[in-house]
Amino acid sequence: MHRLDRYILKSFLSTYVFSVLALCVVFIVVNLIEKIGTFIDNGTPTDVVLLYYVSFLPEIVKLLSPVSLLLAGLFTTGRLVNTHELTAMKAAGMSLYRYVFPLLCCGLILSFGQLYFNGWVVPRAVSAKMKIEQEHLNKGRSLVTLHSDYFRAAPNQNLYIKYYNSLKNTGTELVLESFSTGNHPRLQERIRAESFTFDSTQQQWVLLGVVTQQFGLSHSVVTQDSLSLELSVSPGDLLQLRKNTAELTFDELREYLRLSEQGGKNIDKQLVNYYGEYALPFANFIVILFGAPFSSNKRKKGLALEITSAMLVTFVYLAFLKVGQALGIEAEFPPMLSAWLANGLFLVVGSLNLIRMRS
Numbered sequence: 001m002h003r004l005d006r007y008i009l010k011s012f013l014s015t016y017v018f019s020v021l022a023l024c025v026v027f028i029v030v031n032l033i034e035k036i037g038t039f040i041d042n043g044t045p046t047d048v049v050l051l052y053y054v055s056f057l058p059e060i061v062k063l064l065s066p067v068s069l070l071l072a073g074l075f076t077t078g079r080l081v082n083t084h085e086l087t088a089m090k091a092a093g094m095s096l097y098r099y100v101f102p103l104l105c106c107g108l109i110l111s112f113g114q115l116y117f118n119g120w121v122v123p124r125a126v127s128a129k130m131k132i133e134q135e136h137l138n139k140g141r142s143l144v145t146l147h148s149d150y151f152r153a154a155p156n157q158n159l160y161i162k163y164y165n166s167l168k169n170t171g172t173e174l175v176l177e178s179f180s181t182g183n184h185p186r187l188q189e190r191i192r193a194e195s196f197t198f199d200s201t202q203q204q205w206v207l208l209g210v211v212t213q214q215f216g217l218s219h220s221v222v223t224q225d226s227l228s229l230e231l232s233v234s235p236g237d238l239l240q241l242r243k244n245t246a247e248l249t250f251d252e253l254r255e256y257l258r259l260s261e262q263g264g265k266n267i268d269k270q271l272v273n274y275y276g277e278y279a280l281p282f283a284n285f286i287v288i289l290f291g292a293p294f295s296s297n298k299r300k301k302g303l304a305l306e307i308t309s310a311m312l313v314t315f316v317y318l319a320f321l322k323v324g325q326a327l328g329i330e331a332e333f334p335p336m337l338s339a340w341l342a343n344g345l346f347l348v349v350g351s352l353n354l355i356r357m358r359s
Contacts, residue, residue, distance in 0.1 A: 004089065004094065005102040008076070008080075008099065008102055008103065009102055009103075011076050011079070011080075012072050012073070012076045012103055012106065013072075013106070015071070015072040015075050015076050016068050016069055016071075016072035019067075019068035019069075019071045019072055019075075020061060020064060020065065020068040023064045023067065023068060024057065024060050024061065024064065027064065028053055028056070028057075028060070031053075031056070032053070038137060039137075042136055042137055042138065044136045044137065048132060048136055051132060052129060052132045052133075052136075055125045055126075055128040055129040055132065056125070056129050057125070058117070058121055058122045058125040058126075059122055059125060059126055059129070059246075061117075062114070062117070062118050062122050062280075065110075065114055065281075065284060066280075066283040066284055066287050066314065066317075067314050069107060069110065069284050069287050069288060069291070070287040070288075070290065070291045070314065071291075072291070073103060073287065073288045073290070073291020073292045073295070074291045074292075074294060074295045075295075076103075076292075076295075077292045077294075077295035077296050078295035081295060081296060086099065086296065096293075096296055097354070099292070099296075100288070100292045100293070100354065103288050103292055104285065104288055104289075106288075107284050107285040107286075107287075107288040108285045110285075111281045111282045111283075111284040111285045112281070114281035114284060115278065115281040115282075117281075118277060118280065118281055119249055119250035119277065119278075120249045120250065123246065123247050123248055123249045123252070124249075126244070126246045126247050127247040130244065130247060144165065144166050144167055144239075145163065145164060145165050145166065146161050146163065146164040146171070146235070146238060146239065146242070147162070147163055148160075148161075148162055148163075149161055149238070149242070151233070151238055151241070152265060153176065153231050153232065153233055154231075154232055154262070154264065155181075155264030156178060156179045156180070156185065156264075157176060157177065157178050157179070157231075158176070158177045159174070159175070159176050159177075159231070159233075159238075160173075160174065160175040160176075160177075161173070161174055161238070162174070164235055164238075166235060166236070166239055169197055169198055169200070169235075170195065170196070170197050171195065171196050171197070171235070172194065172195045172196075173192075173193070173194065173195070174191075174192070174193045174195075174196045174205075174207060175190065175191070175192050175193075176190070176191040176229070176231075177189070177190050178190075186215070187215050188214070188215055188216060189212065189213065189214055189215065190212070190213045190215070191207070191210060191211075191212050191213075191227070191229075192210070192211045192212075192213075193207035193208060193209055193210045193211075193227070194208060194209030194210075195207075195208045195209060196208060198234060198235050199228075200234070202228075203230065203234065204228045204229060204230055205228070205229040205230075205231060206226060206227075206228055207226060207227045207228075207229060208225065208226050209225070210223065210224040210225070210226065210227045211223050211224075212224070232262060233259060233262075237259055240252070240255070240256060240259070241256065241259060241260065243256075245270070245273070250277065250278075253274055253277075256270075257270055257271065257274060268328065268329060268332070268335060269328075269329050271328075271335035271336075272324075272325050272328035272329060272335045272338050272339050273325070273339075274335075274339075275335055275336045275338075275339030275340065276321070276324075276325065276339040278339070279339045279340045279342070279343050280321075282343055283317065283343065283346075286317075286343060286346045286347050286350055287313065287314075287317075287350075289346075289347070289350025289351060289353060289354050290313050290346075290350055290353060293353050293354055293356075294353075317342055317346055320341065320342035320345055320346070321342040323341070323342075324338045324339060324340075324341030324342050325338060325339070327341065
């Protein structure tokens with residue numbers, strides 16, 4: 001690596017780290033002011049509050065990283081212009097395209113790094129944060145038990161569970177209703193059980209105190225002491241479906257969507273969000289196409305103008321991100337295309353902006 005590349009990247013990365021830390025501190029202070037009354041009302045210990053914000057930090061970094069990279073690109077290039085170092089580099093034969101190249105490579109590497117960070121580190125941190133909220137702030141729902149929940153076990157089957165404890169692997173009152181297929185489905189069978197267990201070895205639901213009703217041309221009722229059923233979902237799957245999707249890693253989220261689709265749910269909205277999670281990290285690469293060229297202009301720009309420019313680009317990007325999501329949900333655009341729409345548009349505009357740079 002060229003010595004100038006190392007110099008540029010050192011300045012760029014140090015500014016990026018400083019921007020992330022500064023924005024995180026501002027974010028946490030504002031959030032703490034908002035939540036301090038809740039912490040006091042619930043008697044939350046200081047160490048738990050600290051742990052809460054440590055768990056919250058990865059989620060904050062996920063949101064602020066693109067903004068921090070944009071600021072790093074603006075400030076690094078602006079400083080080199082103001083100190084005439086960029087002019088000296090150009091005089092030595094380095095074009096602005098060559099100057100931007102290591103920044104783009106760094107942004108691409110950070111994009112792939114954040115893809116892993118967002119997909120596997122952030123969900124674990126969110127899960128830890130929500131656990132603290134549940135235990136100390138009386139928020140959230142237990143992921144050990146089910147209470148009076150309805151599920152779509154299959155496109156033509158509805159499952160109701162009054163209570164299930166995953167630790168004891170037992171539950172009370174289960175109702176499984178099966179419907180005919182077609183435009184006008186009709187109830188064909190209802191199975192009601194007083195209690196049940198799940199045999200994880202055989203992957204079967206074992207129902208106790210069973211009453212089976214058949215509907216159709218004739219109505220019949222059959223009672224049984226026990227009945228074994230094979231359904232496409234297990235109680236563990238149902239508990240997984242009750243999780244907040246923000247707690248799921250990309251692998252778990254993909255399985256969540258499979259289970260939801262298998263149950264007959266429309267998952268277009270979830271698919272847009274799923275693909276959007278993959279698209280968001282690459283904003284780290286795209287924002288550099290805006291930050292560096294903007295600050296390379298020879299006219300001196302104040303700090304306030306550079307920050308305003310960063311906020312404006314971020315706002316417009318987020319606006320297009322929401323437009324893409326709306327198109328995927330309301331206009332039935334392909335979910336992947338909708339999720340990547342903002343990145344695609346900004347990549348084209350950013351590339352044109354880069355091409356317009358004078359050597």
